[in-house]
Amino acid sequence: MPSAGDAIIRFEDVDKSFGNNVVLDKMNFSIAPGERVTLIGPSGSGKTTILRLLMTLEKITGGVIWVEGEPLTHERSGDKLKLASEKYLREKRRKIGMVFQQFNLFPNMKVLENITEAPISVLGKPKDEARKQGLELLGRVGLGDKAEAHPSQLSGGQQQRVAIARALAMEPDILLLDEVTSALDPELVADFLDVLRDIAETTDITMLIVTHEMHFARDVSHRIMMFDSGVIVEDGPPEKIFGEPDHDRTKKFLKAVLEDR
Amino acid sequence: MSWDWEFTQEIFPEILAAFFKFTLLLTFASAAVAIVLGLMLALGRRSQVKAISWPSYSVVEFVRSTPIPVQLFLVYFGLPEAGVRLSALTSAVIVFGIHYAAYMSEVYRAGIEAIPKGQWEASTALSLSPTRTWQAVVLPQVVRRVLPSMGNQIIALFKETPFAIVIGVQEMVTVARQNGAQQFQYLEPFTIAGLIFLVASYPTSVLMRKLEIRLGHA
Numbered sequence: 001m002p003s004a005g006d007a008i009i010r011f012e013d014v015d016k017s018f019g020n021n022v023v024l025d026k027m028n029f030s031i032a033p034g035e036r037v038t039l040i041g042p043s044g045s046g047k048t049t050i051l052r053l054l055m056t057l058e059k060i061t062g063g064v065i066w067v068e069g070e071p072l073t074h075e076r077s078g079d080k081l082k083l084a085s086e087k088y089l090r091e092k093r094r095k096i097g098m099v100f101q102q103f104n105l106f107p108n109m110k111v112l113e114n115i116t117e118a119p120i121s122v123l124g125k126p127k128d129e130a131r132k133q134g135l136e137l138l139g140r141v142g143l144g145d146k147a148e149a150h151p152s153q154l155s156g157g158q159q160q161r162v163a164i165a166r167a168l169a170m171e172p173d174i175l176l177l178d179e180v181t182s183a184l185d186p187e188l189v190a191d192f193l194d195v196l197r198d199i200a201e202t203t204d205i206t207m208l209i210v211t212h213e214m215h216f217a218r219d220v221s222h223r224i225m226m227f228d229s230g231v232i233v234e235d236g237p238p239e240k241i242f243g244e245p246d247h248d249r250t251k252k253f254l255k256a257v258l259e260d261r
Numbered sequence: 262m263s264w265d266w267e268f269t270q271e272i273f274p275e276i277l278a279a280f281f282k283f284t285l286l287l288t289f290a291s292a293a294v295a296i297v298l299g300l301m302l303a304l305g306r307r308s309q310v311k312a313i314s315w316p317s318y319s320v321v322e323f324v325r326s327t328p329i330p331v332q333l334f335l336v337y338f339g340l341p342e343a344g345v346r347l348s349a350l351t352s353a354v355i356v357f358g359i360h361y362a363a364y365m366s367e368v369y370r371a372g373i374e375a376i377p378k379g380q381w382e383a384s385t386a387l388s389l390s391p392t393r394t395w396q397a398v399v400l401p402q403v404v405r406r407v408l409p410s411m412g413n414q415i416i417a418l419f420k421e422t423p424f425a426i427v428i429g430v431q432e433m434v435t436v437a438r439q440n441g442a443q444q445f446q447y448l449e450p451f452t453i454a455g456l457i458f459l460v461a462s463y464p465t466s467v468l469m470r471k472l473e474i475r476l477g478h479a
Contacts, residue, residue: 055386094388104383108401117397118387170387 015062041227097172137165157188279436294358299365324363409473
């Protein structure tokens, strides 16, 4: 029986292509529990695809993804693996949460309902308990007074904080952050990153972060993975990647993004 | 030709009564069928299962390609041949209901397709079941989006109810014609019927337009 060892996430020869376009090419890497990993690289390099595959929003074309020692993309059938059914995926994806670039709050629900919907309908939490937890989370992201507001009444930064609270309400083991500051007004980014930093430092949730905020990535990550054209170019602690990267491609990329600021 | 006020006074109550008793009843009953069945057809057409999507597709295309009077004749005079005997009013409700369900299903379809992909993805990311995703996330947003078009469809349905004359439903225009036929005086009864339609549908259209603006679709 293949085992994923101590890794919470393991990509094993993962391929992903859209038609003829190869996005990930025999990707292999592991992530330890509690690790915060930032994926960097030019757009189209496959970073977001990795998050989307983990959230089961896309299907792999080859290989296996393991989460907490169990296959995510496949289910066991005897001692073989077969592609996961929708039912299996629904069960497995509960441990994983995701925050999107465009927030994707439900506009037909109030802020607190956005947060309590899944804990009540998926985890079967009693309503009172879910509301209490929701209010706590809102307080934590600095929106304690917005529980009864509609998402459309909030600024982008506030909506994104609600989205974080909504993801945390499911008590995920893994949190995926997909360019969560890209749609925010520049003056709101710093405040928002403070909230994220606080969450990173006070929980042991494993985080995979795709961002162009290099300072934030350096502060908050244990590890940086540099992607280009569907392969990992470089993988190491932030001091190393930002300080003395081995590869020209990493140097060029960092130079380009840092000059952009 | 001159307007006969005495005749007008005599027939007005009867025409108005037919409006309330049959025209409105036919409109609301058919609209209720159309709203529910239309959603079922829209969802049916999206189904991966051919045995569900195909019949839904066929019903919509058949209904949209044949005129209402033909459908009324088919149900009212054709079904008894198959041993199903329905009253004229019931036949009319079924025909108008299914007919407008076909149009309504297209309205729903557009509404469903307009839901941003991010809403579905967020539902997946929260592990919501498909049923719950439809119920709590998608449909409430669809209803909001389609409300104005739905209202316009119901006004169109309302104005087509006189077709029920072909199977003898005692709706307003039928009653107006009967009243006219008694004395070969058609100007007054049809003018009354026309005015009642106008008085009922014009404010409703205005209301719909306001609703459209308020919901930000105009």
